[in-house]
Amino acid sequence: MPxxxxxxxxxxxxxxxxxxxxxxxxxxxxxMAGRPGAARAVGRIxxxxxxxxxxxxxxxxxxxxxxxxxxxxxxxxxxxxxxxGGLRAARPGRPGE
DNA sequence: CCCCTGACTGTCG
DNA sequence: CCGACAGCCAGGG
Numbered sequence: 001m002p003x004x005x006x007x008x009x010x011x012x013x014x015x016x017x018x019x020x021x022x023x024x025x026x027x028x029x030x031x032m033a034g035r036p037g038a039a040r041a042v043g044r045i046x047x048x049x050x051x052x053x054x055x056x057x058x059x060x061x062x063x064x065x066x067x068x069x070x071x072x073x074x075x076x077x078x079x080x081x082x083x084x085g086g087l088r089a090a091r092p093g094r095p096g097e
Numbered sequence: 098c099c100c101c102t103g104a105c106t107g108t109c110g
Numbered sequence: 111c112c113g114a115c116a117g118c119c120a121g122g123g
Contacts, residue, residue, distance in 0.1 A: 007120060026105050030119080039105040041120035047104050048121080057104075065104050 007033055008045045015052045020079040023089050025060045062088045 004010070010033040018024070024032075026039035026046075035041070039060075046054050055075035058064055062084065064072045069087045076089060083089055 030105085035119070037106085037117080038119040040103060040118070041105085043104040044102080044120070045104095054104075059104080060106055063104095067104080 004034055007035055007038060007041055008049060010034070011042055011045055012049060012052055015054075015056065018053060018056055021081055022056050023058060023076065023081055024056065025058055027060050029057065058089045064089065 007030075011029050014029055014032055026042045027036075030036055030038040030042045033042070042057075046052065046057060054065065055068075055072045056079075058072075064076075064087050073083055073087055076083060081089060
């Protein structure tokens, strides 16, 4: 059977499939890529990859990308994503709160 | 193949 | 809320 494509390849495709207002976590991406627990690897890939909607990716705690929080908050707000406290996105996996 | 690094995650205090 | 610990995985040298 065909071995699964590289994580970076899958992650890139998943992000490209997302739209405005979509927010997911690294763990969520890793899980969708079929590599649960590879959230850390996903983050590394995100840092190296380019041309991807990185601003739609946050940590499991709604934390924004360190070093680009302000930047990300801007982009998310532009897509209609409500932030909490200013530098925090709603839990993608636990909405309705 | 071994070792190190990292945009992570969950639990505990 | 924040910090410390441990577990996990992929990429690059």
